[in-house]
Structure formats: C-alpha cells, structure tokens
Amino acid sequence: MRPLLLLVAWCWAFAAAAQQGKAVYDKSCALCHAAGVAGAPKFGNAADWSPRAARGAAALYSSALNGTPKGMPARGGNAELKDAEVKAAVDYMLAAVAAPAKAAAVPKPAAAPKPAAAEKSAAAPAQKPVALEKPAAAAAATAAADVNAFNRLLRPASRQNPPPAEDGIHDPKNDGTHALQPPRSAYEGLPRANSGNRIDWVAALGQKRIAPRWDRADPKASGLVLDFNIVREVKGSMPDVVYPHKQHTEWLDCSNCHPAIFIPQKGANQISMAGILLGEKCGVCHGKVAFPVSECRLCHSKKKDAAAATPTVGATK
Numbered sequence: 001m002r003p004l005l006l007l008v009a010w011c012w013a014f015a016a017a018a019q020q021g022k023a024v025y026d027k028s029c030a031l032c033h034a035a036g037v038a039g040a041p042k043f044g045n046a047a048d049w050s051p052r053a054a055r056g057a058a059a060l061y062s063s064a065l066n067g068t069p070k071g072m073p074a075r076g077g078n079a080e081l082k083d084a085e086v087k088a089a090v091d092y093m094l095a096a097v098a099a100p101a102k103a104a105a106v107p108k109p110a111a112a113p114k115p116a117a118a119e120k121s122a123a124a125p126a127q128k129p130v131a132l133e134k135p136a137a138a139a140a141a142t143a144a145a146d147v148n149a150f151n152r153l154l155r156p157a158s159r160q161n162p163p164p165a166e167d168g169i170h171d172p173k174n175d176g177t178h179a180l181q182p183p184r185s186a187y188e189g190l191p192r193a194n195s196g197n198r199i200d201w202v203a204a205l206g207q208k209r210i211a212p213r214w215d216r217a218d219p220k221a222s223g224l225v226l227d228f229n230i231v232r233e234v235k236g237s238m239p240d241v242v243y244p245h246k247q248h249t250e251w252l253d254c255s256n257c258h259p260a261i262f263i264p265q266k267g268a269n270q271i272s273m274a275g276i277l278l279g280e281k282c283g284v285c286h287g288k289v290a291f292p293v294s295e296c297r298l299c300h301s302k303k304k305d306a307a308a309a310t311p312t313v314g315a316t317k
Helices: 002-033 046-053 057-066 083-105 116-123 136-145 175-179 201-206 245-249 273-277
Strands: 228-232 240-244 300-302 313-315
Touching: 002 083, 002 273, 046 057, 046 083, 057 083, 228 245, 240 245
Parallel strands: none
Antiparallel strands: 228 240, 228 313, 240 300
C-alpha cells in the first residue's frame, strides 16, 4: 500500500504545481507570452521555445527570476511572486510545448493488409480529391479572434506599408484610393525605425523632414508646444514610463487627449498594459496610428534608481 500512497501523493503534488503555474501564467505572464509581444516566446509555440528549452530549465528559471536585457522583466514584472511560483509558471509554459511533441512522437499502428477486393480497387485510377477552400467569413473570424487583431502595425515585413488599396483602411473600390501615393514611395529618405511602419517620425520631425500642419486652411498657423515630461512610476522591475509632452504636442493639439482620454489631474487616470492593449488610454493611438506597444523601452525609459532623484513632473531643457 505504501507505493500506492506515494504515487497518489506525487500525482496530487504534480497537479497542484501545474495549477499554480497556470494561475501565475494567467495573472503575470499571459500579457506578453499569449501573443508573443516584444519577441516573447509565444505560449504553445514549439518553434519559439525549442532554442530556449535547449539551454535547460535552470537557465529559463534564471531569466524569469532576474529578467533579461531584451525586455523580459524580473518575475514577469510582479515583484511579489515567490521563486517557486515563477518556476511553476515556467514549467507550465514548457509543458504546453512538450505535450504536443510527445503526442507527435507516438508511433502509429501499422495498417492492416488490404483485402484482395480493396487491392483491385486501389489499382484503378483514384479520383482526385476536391480541395476545400476556407470560407472568407471563417478566415475573418479567425483573424478577429487574434489578441492583436486590433493592432494593425504588428505585421510581418512582407505586409508592412501596403498600397492604400490593400491596407484595409481605404476603400479599394474608390478611384481616389488608387490615386494616392503608396507609403513605401512616400517614406523614401525618412529616418528608419525598427517598429510600427519602420519610420522614426520623431526623428523626422526633429530633422525638419516633415512639417505637421496645424490648420487645414491656414498653412502659417502654429500651435502650442509644451516642453516638459511626466514620469509615471510603475510597480515591479520595469523602468518607469516617461511621457514627453514636446514630441506629442508638436503633432497634436491638447484637446486631442484632454479631457476625453486623459484627465489632466494627478492620480485621476488608471492606466494598465491590459487596457492599452485593448485600445484604451495610450492604446487609442499606439498600435493604430503610432508605434505599437511591442516596443516597451520607448516608453519604459527611466531607470528606477534615477527616478528617485528627480521630481515626478519637471521641465526639460
């Protein structure tokens, strides 16, 4: 009876660890790993996890606990997680790619010999199977179910900056759409970036390569440019967020953001990555008409040790 009791206890412990790993993943890891944000290995994607798993569990535990230079925050950005909880989450994500691999490795039973009648039938010319195309509605539903379907800037290189008639924004049936200049032609000569539509618009503005117009009818009109930063402290090990008013107000009038999106009062705005990914607050623009939220370090740019030595709100020179 003792071996049986030990087996039951081991099974119970394994199930409890798996449940704990899933709970930690859902709370602290899924935000990046479910969609592969910022290069994070996507949950259940063996191609993403294989090179990492080859380094061994100890190396993965270390990366999860201490963070990585590529953007992985220590403990998934949740400093309250214990070592065992972080390791359980890593084990849970590894198990998600290990299970399909084991299932694929199971050999299939050998096929039984065909009867004589079946062999004769097989010798006859086989009818070519009809290829069934996936209905367009089903394909659209699959795309809409993608967690990042709203973020049209997260596209592979082959689909970046398509012509207006193919970008899903302009009406391809309108003759005026085909008269518009293709983005790839319009962007020639502008400073490059590694995200969004691959153009560094802030640098282009600073180099006077572009000149946003403040008034549609008056080319000489100018707006109010505010030159100060707001530093928003965040929990965990991620650097604090710096919001530069100068770069934003060179593009936009204050009324674009205040008060409909952001209430101009300290502590009045509840901001979270989940909300931003759903198109709220910063996500109203970023991921749609500004660089996508996959570029963490463009916003999380102030180190924790420097934040304590500077005021929360201050003028920049």
